Amino acid sequence: EAGVVQSPRYKIIEKKQPVAFWCNPISGHNTLYWYLQNLGQGPELLIRYENEEAVDDSQLPKDRFSAERLKGVDSTLKIQPAELGDSAVYLCASSLGTAETQYFGPGTRLLVL
């Protein structure tokens, strides 16, 4: 069974540029999560989807971050414009349902110059 797929694996951009990350969850997993992970820290939740509905986006900086999960499968996380402080690893995870075990993708490592 394929795991959570994320792309790109690495991205280097200049500040004020836009950037987008893509996630394909495990087949059949209704819940999808986007996390931000800084070096030496645990993952911090940005947004959680139940199917196509964003049920928890309280930690998403909505002035520059947006996300979508069309058709309740793949998801895209976008940052526009990117700032230097956005440099981090962006992790996508999926689970069968809320409070179920989450399975993580390899992450996208973003560097903003």
Place this chain on the structure above:
Amino acid sequence: QKEVEQDPGPLSVPEGAIVSLNCTYSNSAFQYFMWYRQYSRKGPELLMYTYSSGNKEDGRFTAQVDKSSKYISLFIRDSQPSDSATYLCAMTGGNQFYFGTGTSLTVIP
């Protein structure tokens, strides 16, 4: 007070040692407890998953949950250099999901 507290380490042990990793939490609603292992430049990988208080063993790994003390542990027996990674505790309940900050472990050959 953070929902989940985890000593960040770093922890360095010789090969073959028994490793003890711990987390404390404050939310009584947490019911499911997990340990993830994260290698450098990789996503977290589920290692152990427990529901109730008590012990769960899987090979060299034992997960222990004490709900009365709000304390969970992961023990690694006969530690190997390949166990060198960051270990994250995680817990969920009441639609909330929290990670610890992770403990960095190095097993020296």
